Amino acid sequence: MSVLIEGRDGVWEYAIGLEVHAQVASSAKLFSGAPTAFGAEPNTQVSLVDAAMPGMLPVINRVCIEQAVRTGLGFGGAIARHSVFDRKNYFYPDLPQGYQISQYTQPIVSGGSVEIPGRTVRITRLHLEQDAGKSVHDRDPDRTLIDLNRAGVALMEIVSEPDLRSPEEAAEFLTRLRALLRWLGTCDGNMQEGSLRCDANVSVRRPGAELGTRTEIKNLNSIRFLREAIEYEGQRQVEVIDGGGEIEQETRLFDPDRGETRAMRTKEDAHDYRYFPDPDLLPLELDEDFIEAIRAAMPELPEARRDRFVEELGLSDYDADLLTAERARADYFEAAASGRDAKQAANWVAGDLLGRLNREGLEIEAAPIPAAGLGELVDLIADGTLSGRMGREVFDAMWETGKSAAAIVEERGLKQISDTGALEALVDELLAREADKAAEYRGGRTKLLGFFVGQVMKATGGKANPKLVNELLRAKLEE
Amino acid sequence: MRDLGLADIRAGLAEGAFSAVELVEDRLAALEAAGELNAVVTPMPDRALEAARAADARRAAREPALPLDGVPVAVKDLFCTEGVRTTASSAMLGGFVPPYESTVTANLIGAGAVLAAKTNLDEFAMGSSTATSHFGPAVNPWKAKDDPRPRAPGGSSGGSAALVAASVVPAALGTDTGGSIRQPAAFCGIVGLKPTYGRCSRWGIVAFASSLDQAGPMTRSVRDAAIMLAAMAGHDPKDSTSAREPVPDFEAALGGGVKGLRIGVPREYRVDGMPEELDALWREGAAWLEEAGAEIVDISLPHTHYALPAYYIVAPAEASSNLARYDGVRYGLRSPAEVVEEQYARTRRAGFGAEVRRRVLIGTYVLSAGYYDAYYTKAQRVRRLIARDFEQAFGKVDAVLTPTAPTAAFPLGEKMDDPIAMYLNDVFTVPASLAGLPAVSLPAGLDGEGLPLGLQLIGRPFDEETVFRTAAALEAAAGFDAEPEFVR
Numbered sequence: 001m002s003v004l005i006e007g008r009d010g011v012w013e014y015a016i017g018l019e020v021h022a023q024v025a026s027s028a029k030l031f032s033g034a035p036t037a038f039g040a041e042p043n044t045q046v047s048l049v050d051a052a053m054p055g056m057l058p059v060i061n062r063v064c065i066e067q068a069v070r071t072g073l074g075f076g077g078a079i080a081r082h083s084v085f086d087r088k089n090y091f092y093p094d095l096p097q098g099y100q101i102s103q104y105t106q107p108i109v110s111g112g113s114v115e116i117p118g119r120t121v122r123i124t125r126l127h128l129e130q131d132a133g134k135s136v137h138d139r140d141p142d143r144t145l146i147d148l149n150r151a152g153v154a155l156m157e158i159v160s161e162p163d164l165r166s167p168e169e170a171a172e173f174l175t176r177l178r179a180l181l182r183w184l185g186t187c188d189g190n191m192q193e194g195s196l197r198c199d200a201n202v203s204v205r206r207p208g209a210e211l212g213t214r215t216e217i218k219n220l221n222s223i224r225f226l227r228e229a230i231e232y233e234g235q236r237q238v239e240v241i242d243g244g245g246e247i248e249q250e251t252r253l254f255d256p257d258r259g260e261t262r263a264m265r266t267k268e269d270a271h272d273y274r275y276f277p278d279p280d281l282l283p284l285e286l287d288e289d290f291i292e293a294i295r296a297a298m299p300e301l302p303e304a305r306r307d308r309f310v311e312e313l314g315l316s317d318y319d320a321d322l323l324t325a326e327r328a329r330a331d332y333f334e335a336a337a338s339g340r341d342a343k344q345a346a347n348w349v350a351g352d353l354l355g356r357l358n359r360e361g362l363e364i365e366a367a368p369i370p371a372a373g374l375g376e377l378v379d380l381i382a383d384g385t386l387s388g389r390m391g392r393e394v395f396d397a398m399w400e401t402g403k404s405a406a407a408i409v410e411e412r413g414l415k416q417i418s419d420t421g422a423l424e425a426l427v428d429e430l431l432a433r434e435a436d437k438a439a440e441y442r443g444g445r446t447k448l449l450g451f452f453v454g455q456v457m458k459a460t461g462g463k464a465n466p467k468l469v470n471e472l473l474r475a476k477l478e479e
Numbered sequence: 480m481r482d483l484g485l486a487d488i489r490a491g492l493a494e495g496a497f498s499a500v501e502l503v504e505d506r507l508a509a510l511e512a513a514g515e516l517n518a519v520v521t522p523m524p525d526r527a528l529e530a531a532r533a534a535d536a537r538r539a540a541r542e543p544a545l546p547l548d549g550v551p552v553a554v555k556d557l558f559c560t561e562g563v564r565t566t567a568s569s570a571m572l573g574g575f576v577p578p579y580e581s582t583v584t585a586n587l588i589g590a591g592a593v594l595a596a597k598t599n600l601d602e603f604a605m606g607s608s609t610a611t612s613h614f615g616p617a618v619n620p621w622k623a624k625d626d627p628r629p630r631a632p633g634g635s636s637g638g639s640a641a642l643v644a645a646s647v648v649p650a651a652l653g654t655d656t657g658g659s660i661r662q663p664a665a666f667c668g669i670v671g672l673k674p675t676y677g678r679c680s681r682w683g684i685v686a687f688a689s690s691l692d693q694a695g696p697m698t699r700s701v702r703d704a705a706i707m708l709a710a711m712a713g714h715d716p717k718d719s720t721s722a723r724e725p726v727p728d729f730e731a732a733l734g735g736g737v738k739g740l741r742i743g744v745p746r747e748y749r750v751d752g753m754p755e756e757l758d759a760l761w762r763e764g765a766a767w768l769e770e771a772g773a774e775i776v777d778i779s780l781p782h783t784h785y786a787l788p789a790y791y792i793v794a795p796a797e798a799s800s801n802l803a804r805y806d807g808v809r810y811g812l813r814s815p816a817e818v819v820e821e822q823y824a825r826t827r828r829a830g831f832g833a834e835v836r837r838r839v840l841i842g843t844y845v846l847s848a849g850y851y852d853a854y855y856t857k858a859q860r861v862r863r864l865i866a867r868d869f870e871q872a873f874g875k876v877d878a879v880l881t882p883t884a885p886t887a888a889f890p891l892g893e894k895m896d897d898p899i900a901m902y903l904n905d906v907f908t909v910p911a912s913l914a915g916l917p918a919v920s921l922p923a924g925l926d927g928e929g930l931p932l933g934l935q936l937i938g939r940p941f942d943e944e945t946v947f948r949t950a951a952a953l954e955a956a957a958g959f960d961a962e963p964e965f966v967r
Contacts, residue, residue, distance in 0.1 A: 098803020274846035279690035
């Protein structure tokens with residue numbers, strides 16, 4: 001939803017575009033065979049190529065190309081049969097070659113879109129590029145140290161059009177895009193570890209007018225910071241304009257401690273990157289078969305799966321949304337629902353399971369109850385072995401102990417009493433003991449049914465099948 | 480053992496006329512005696528003797544002979560050699576010892592060759608005289624009859640050319656970006672071949688201009704060049720631009736003769752101010768080939784005139800980027816400073832000589848925003864036109880005959896204050912470089928001063944066989960057997 005900013009004399013509208021840097025899920029770097037493990041000792045994931053030793057040459061990693069194509073197909077982009085790697089030249093101590101290999105004029109993917117509630121956000125392009133290393137300023141009092149573990153790691157830069165109209169929409173877009181990347185297995189989406197980073201291009205304009213001058217906020221590493229930075233920047237720009245100033249095209253940094261953005265460099269001192277095609281690499285030519293093989297092996301995409309959950313499995317829109325927010329979640333649900341009532345399974349996954357995971361801060365992959373095990377629990381409730389309340393107790397026990405539902409039912413003697421004869425005797429005994437109340441009920445105080453049910457449940461230690469008890473009591477009291 | 484060629488060494492070792500150790504000891508002594516040529520940056524006697532002993536041990540164990548068993552080879556100091564200092568004749572890499580071996584030198588070692596020395600070159604292979612070397616100029620073993628001044632061996636592979644011409648080693652490795660094998664071969668009266676771009680791996684060669692750099696052999700005969708190239712060439716998965724072409728038996732192609740071949744003589748190579756004796760030699764070369772059964776065809780390569788300016792945009796552009804890695808951060812020279820920008824400036828000012836700095840500046844300029852299209856884009860367009868000129872010519876002819884360089888070797892130190900005059904040395908070699916074509920220079924005669932002159936044969940892509948075959952016929956007809964004063 002659009003959010004407007006109140007200015008001195010009228011409202012302003014945000015125009016926001018994101019540049020998302022997503023680390024390609026790959027065991028090796030973009031142009032060298034070096035590994036990409038996170039958190040390794042400094043400079044242990046570095047090949048001769050990554051360190052830009054004399055005479056070393058880049059060789060493209062096929063897996064990274066496949067991942068970029070898969071991602072492009074995932075958001076409906078056009079895959080280029082012919083794309084080109086360029087050199088972006090600039091000096092920086094953690095940029096060993098003195099240039100970054102990137103794609104400038106001919107990216108591997110063009111176009112596509114991502115849906116957010118109420119808006120289709122257009123993707124401009126996706127291109128592949130190398131990450132730089134890291135300058136470490138706090139290990140040595142006098143010197144800056146360089147860690148090249150990240151140098152040469154493959155990144156997908158995904159650029160959106162300035163279609164986003166509020167900080168919330170930007171956050172929503174990044175959330176959806178991140179989920180898509182994780183769904184496709186092309187990026188782990190881990191923002192803390194820097195696998196996913198985001199720059200935001202922010203401008204304001206009178207609603208519907210031409211785009212204003214934008215500023216670029218660099219290196220936002222959480223969705224919350226993205227939202228806060230854009231929020232601040234929009235306000236700042238309106239204040240500048242209201243104060244008679246002009247927005248300067250510049251790069252800004254967000255300071256999360258102060259919640260504000262600060263100018264980093266202006267257009268005047270922007271680099272001249274001297275892009276030119278990397279003569280060490282031939283243009284990347286993809287044939288139709290290569291692309292089609294990836295297309296054929298694509299997983300069902302979130303939207304298609306969501307629609308199928310609603311139409312074929314009868315789930316509510318809400319549950320279907322929730323269960324397709326992550327591929328692992330949808331997979332878990334489908335495994336738990338397989339061969340049984342999908343709506344019941346959905347209630348357990350969307351309700352108890354996700355609730356508990358959320359409380360304990362766990363991902364669904366780490367759930368102590370396997371999907372098939374949760375399915376068994378659903379079955380035990382469906383066949384009347386367990387009441388819903390008992391089911392919750394069993395669920396908790398499964399979570400704590402890792403045992404199966406059947407084993408817990410057995411161990412704790414939790415089996416629901418559904419033996420009509422035994423329950424009928426208890427009911428008869430109760431009605432005889434509480435003849436006065438029975439008479440009151442028959443005289444019209446039907447609310448007393450709850451009292452009778454409670455008494456039976458108490459007598460059975462909660463194991464009586466509540467539905468059956470209700471039926472029996474009603475029959476006896478109304479005969 | 481001075482004059483042995485590769486085939487002679489092969490035969491001598493097989494017959495037991497000498498051992499590899501005897502040969503290598505003899506050549507190492509010659510190398511030491513050739514100090515006045517300043518052709519060597521780093522000698523490798525220990526490693527050479529070890530390799531020679533290994534070759535002898537293989538023969539003693541009756542293992543099948545390797546194609547270059549025991550052959551002493553000098554290596555341009557642009558090829559990274561594991562554990563042996565590799566300088567590119569630059570102060571920047573004055574102490575650099577690579578922990579890896581270039582693919583081409585590894586191929587030679589695998590073929591039994593004995594790497595004997597790292598040779599002098601123009602700094603980072605930028606030059607046509609070997610005078611831009613941080614280690615001082617190499618000297619041509621040839622001298623003019625009536626002029627005692629030392630001559631430039633050409634460049635950038637001048638050290639390699641000088642050692643082969645002085646009969647110190649039978650073969651050497653060079654690299655050629657715009658003529659850096661062919662022009663020094665012509666200046667020193669030897670054979671030098673630039674293979675088709677992609678024929679040899681560039682992996683482990685200090686890069687100058689990636690889209691042009693090629694390794695190639697420098698020898699005293701066409702046959703030896705063919706033997707060397709066969710050992711050097713082949714696809715390398717570590718170099719994306721190396722070709723997946725099979726490597727034919729180049730030596731077998733030599734006897735083919737030129738009967739029925741059509742040889743093109745491009746009129747655009749007849750440039751103003753070209754010495755008459757060079758023009759005469761060129762005509763004579765064509766006549767020799769005609770006598771041997773080839774048909775001589777006048778052809779036109781209309782964009783030749785634009786090759787040199789296009790080359791001096793493309794090569795510096797790539798060089799400016801390729802040399803950005805020499806920043807004093809990870810290896811090589813570092814001139815420390817408080818702030819990193821100052822450290823870059825100091826390091827690169829101290830580490831790079833004037834010619835390298837000039838080319839980095841030219842390259843940076845032509846890639847700059849606002850100038851890119853006028854220079855780089857246009858130069859690339861010229862490059863395509865030049866390649867198309869050759870494609871069209873090769874519809875009519877099988878090889879192209881031209882002079883290699885516009886003059887014979889000039890006195891040492893000349894042209895150093897006039898970069899344009901120096902760049903004009905490459906006028907005949909640069910077009911084949913831009914088109915990525917195989918081209919050989921071979922000695923065809925002496926000028927009036929007694930200095931060697933070279934002729935160049937250019938072939939179709941990956942058709943080194945026709946180049947070798949034609950060169951062998953030309954070599955036989957020319958009967959070049961003059962020796963430099965240094966040898967006499």
